[in-house]
Amino acid sequence: MTSPPLTPEPTLEIDLRDQNLAALLAWLWPGAGHLYQRRYPKGILFMACILGTYFFGLSLGEGKVVYASWNQTERRWQFVPQVAIGLPAAPALVQSVVKRRGGEPLFGGWFAPPRNQAELSEWHNRLNIRFELGTLYTMVAGLLNVLAIWDAYGGPVVGEPAGKERGPPKDDDKDKTT
Amino acid sequence: MLLGATLLAKQVWYIVPLILSVSLVYGATRHELWRPILINAWHTAVWMVVFMAVIFTVLFLVSWSL
Numbered sequence: 249m250t251s252p253p254l255t256p257e258p259t260l261e262i263d264l265r266d267q268n269l270a271a272l273l274a275w276l277w278p279g280a281g282h283l284y285q286r287r288y289p290k291g292i293l294f295m296a297c298i299l300g301t302y303f304f305g306l307s308l309g310e311g312k313v314v315y316a317s318w319n320q321t322e323r324r325w326q327f328v329p330q331v332a333i334g335l336p337a338a339p340a341l342v343q344s345v346v347k348r349r350g351g352e353p354l355f356g357g358w359f360a361p362p363r364n365q366a367e368l369s370e371w372h373n374r375l376n377i378r379f380e381l382g383t384l385y386t387m388v389a390g391l392l393n394v395l396a397i398w399d400a401y402g403g404p405v406v407g408e409p410a411g412k413e414r415g416p417p418k419d420d421d422k423d424k425t426t
Numbered sequence: 427m428l429l430g431a432t433l434l435a436k437q438v439w440y441i442v443p444l445i446l447s448v449s450l451v452y453g454a455t456r457h458e459l460w461r462p463i464l465i466n467a468w469h470t471a472v473w474m475v476v477f478m479a480v481i482f483t484v485l486f487l488v489s490w491s492l
Contacts, residue, residue: 297447
């Protein structure tokens with residue numbers, strides 16, 4: 249018995265437009281790169297999931313879990329994955345600069361690093377497990393955005409067979425209709 | 427009984443939105459269309475829950491003799 253010859257299915261072609269710009273936009277704001285590429289459903293999905301996770305974690309930690317600090321008080325390595333979320337983590341960098349210049353924290357103290365070890369201990373004591381959970385959520389959100397950035401740059405890992413469902417419109421398609 | 431106590435602990439439920447979010451985003455990076463994204467997300471979510479259940483069982487059995 250012979251099996252039918254395997255012929256590769258035509259795959260859904262996706263117009264990634266300017267991949268570098270899409271990746272930059274995806275980093276700055278989760279989902280923005282996909283919206284730029286006109287991959288609207290995925291853009292909205294990434295935005296909802298990643299930003300939802302990030303802001304849920306941030307609210308769990310009452311705004312104290314995302315901050316940039318690299319000194320004797322604390323080496324906040326968790327900020328590295330957190331900053332992968334782009335602009336939503338940017339206030340932490342502003343607060344870090346403000347603190348270094350000796351100014352008062354902005355934004356009601358959200359994103360501000362602790363002044364000293366005693367304040368950090370007070371946060372841990374008051375927030376308890378919510379500090380850890382908030383940190384975890386915001387870190388995971390940042391790491392998920394790395395996947396989204398990669399998807400904006402290179403497209404999905406598995407090619408979709410071209411069928412009834414259509415992907416995002418390509419520029420060529422637009423030319424054909426006009 | 428320990429399993430019941432674990433499920434009742436409210437900290438455990440914080441994992442649900444995380445699993446949902448991670449599996450959906452992971453599925454979306456593997457596929458472009460909704461149907462395969464949702465199928466992949468479901469498989470990923472089940473895989474994560476089973477994996478954690480296995481770890482839980484191992485730790486539970488290990489701690490049994492303590």
